[in-house]
Amino acid sequence: MSDFLKYLSTAPVLMTALLSVTSAFIMFINFVYPDQLTFPIL
């Protein structure tokens, strides 16, 4: 188990996880608020 955690902590694996989460977040934002040209304040 500790070896597996170590594997999950390696930089490439963490990078893949982080970028997946980030891209999913951006896709979600674009799904909920499509076609935004301006920042939604003012």
Add this chain to the structure above:
Amino acid sequence: MKITNFLSKFCCLTIFSFFFFSTNIQSVNADFSVLTPCKESPAFQKRLKASVKKLENRLKLYTPESRESKALIKQVANTKARFENYGKTSLLCGKEGLPRIIATGQWDHANEFVIPGLVFLYITGWIGWVGRKYVRYASNTENPFENEIIINVPVAISIMNSGFLWPVEAWKEFTSGDLLASDDDISVSPR
């Protein structure tokens, strides 16, 4: 000595860019007379009609129950919503009816470029700052290289979460001289 040198360069650049950009603003301001608010632009309304018409023509090719027609109906609604939203904002449209982003830094158009730009700089700064902090943390551990390849996740997450005040922290480190490495620490190839 080095920090004052850097500071003077920084000030010169700031002053230079201030005048450089402010002269630009004047000349661009004059050109705004060509642009009209999208809501009032006839070409913009024409584009809306043309886009909807194009989709409705495609809609005729499918039976109402088909998946394609449902998707097209949704697309029509999305197109209408897009044009309505652009009309509601402060966006200016050109003669051809396309919205333009005003990137001169005026406050009445800040939501088009300045604010997203600042948010971008804040987020990228956050990423860079916590990365630097983690590398500095790793360099003080027993095995620096291993800590950069196999990330110490609990430490990394606490560092990531602590980065939201990075402009303040960076300024503090700059004034205390910790932000920049001294010249002695930087290797220079013989020339």
